[in-house]
Amino acid sequence: MDFEEIKKEIEAFVKEELFSLEPWILNIEWEKKLPKLNELREKVKSKGLWLPQISKEYGGLGLTNAEHGEVSEILGASPYGHYCFNCQAPDAGNMEILIEFGTDEQKEIYLYPLLKGEIRSCFAMTEPDHAGSNPIKMGTIASKENGNYVIKGHKWFTSGFDGASFAIVMLVSDPNGSDPHKKASQVIVPTSSQGLEFVRNVSIMGHPGGGWESHAEIKFHDVKVPLTNVLGADGEGFTIAQKRLGPGRIHHCMRWIGMCERAFDLMCERAVSREISEGVMLGEKQTIQNWISECRAEINASRLLVQDAANKIDTLGAYKTRSEISIIKFYCAQVLQKVVDCAIQVHGAKGVTDDTILASYYRHERAARIYDGADEVHKSRLARSILKKYKLDYK
Incomplete structure (x- = not known):
């Protein structure tokens, strides 16, 4: 087809x-x-x-x-x-x-079962003791002993850990290296590994999570995995992360636009069906009309921005599309928050109940402005890229 x-x-x-x-x-x-x-x-x-x-x-x-x-x-x-x-x-x-x-062995053990849907996986990068906006400062360390990585560290917001078969762990494998961007590696760690402690599923705005919907806190107590479990080469962790995050942000942003469209439909349906006084519908009020107009414009703008970024990734690659990726990440996340918030407001008390999908959207997607790089980080990165062309020398 x-x-x-x-x-x-x-x-x-x-x-x-x-x-x-x-x-x-x-x-x-x-x-x-x-x-x-x-x-x-x-x-x-x-x-x-x-x-x-x-x-x-x-x-x-x-x-x-x-x-x-x-x-x-x-x-x-x-x-x-x-x-x-x-x-x-x-x-x-x-x-x-x-x-x-x-490697061929890694694909056989981990990739093919994942493609078939026989297992799930997770990605462990975020740490409770270090700012996610500066991933260079990670505290999870892997020393090399007798052909193994020996991992010590503490991660959280490891989404989907509960029930996953393996984690891809971002860690520091060369703590004394001179180049901070070559100190990190990504290492495959089976979740059954001895010394890997599942602390808890972190509750998100009252939702306890579980399975694929979980966000786990985990600790590594001298966890041993073979050196052959490294993805790519030792020290390529940040290079691989950027390869992953570029297309990933396209998918996230378009997923958010799908949520926006559904929230927008619910908002409009409510506006034309809710009578606020005899013969007067909610949608006749100018404030509601303003929200509908603004949301429509911003959803459309978001889609065009993401389509532009996606086309550039396909033709130029993720590295040369960094500015466009930053734009869509903070802009679409903000539009999502606004559209869902307006839709909830139009629904009144019903909007914060679980009688519609809106409360679930709000609970789970407020974090859109934080994960995969907070809004402020992407805005700063974009501004630096722009101002560099104007010869601003950052100290």
Whole structure:
């Protein structure tokens, strides 16, 4: 099928299979959701829509970043859209770097089961004791002893750790190196490794999390893994991270736009159906009309910005698209927060209940302005890039 047919099939699946599940599935434990989600995953496979982001060589649909961006918008309307198609974070990013940097042995053990949906994975980078805005200052250290990495450290917000088979861990493998950007490596650590302690799932705005929806705190107590578990070469951790984060931000931003569109629809439906006085609908009020107009403009602008960035990644690569990636990361996150907030406000008290998807969006996606680089970090990076052309010398 061609790309337009793929989009139609995916959109129909999301609306017919996922929207109807949400009142039941959103607020139950992960273990109770899993049988139904696994059933839906098998349906996706049978329709030939599995792994839209992965090349055909590895069993996917082979979509470009720009095309997968459009698919991400459709899937983003439901919290389980990406999961059902096996293109969810953090697994999608782990697949991409295993394909590009993994050895044949690593692919056999970790990549292929991940592609089939037989296992899940996680990515451990964020630390409670160090600012995420400066990843050079990591406290998780790996020493080299007798052909092994021996890992000591403390991570948290390790999304999806609960139930994952392995973690890709960002750590310092050369603490005495002269180049701070070559001190770090990414190392594959099975979650069954001796000395790897699961501390807790971090509760997010009252949501305890579990399974793929978890954000774990973990500790490494002299965890040993072979030196052959490194991804790429020792010291390439930041290079690999940038390869992962560029396309990942495209997918995140388009997922957010999918949420925006659904929140916008709910807001407009509420505006024309809610009577505030006899014969007067909420949508007749100028404040509501202003919100609707502003949200429509900002959603459209977000989509165009992301499409531009995706096309440039496809043609120029992620490194040369850094400014565009920073723009979409902070702009789309802010638009998401505004649109969801306006939609909640238009719904009144109902907006903060779980009778609509809006409260779930707000609870889980406020962090959009923090993870993968806080707004302020991306704005600073963008401004520095711009002002460098005007000969501003940063001290």
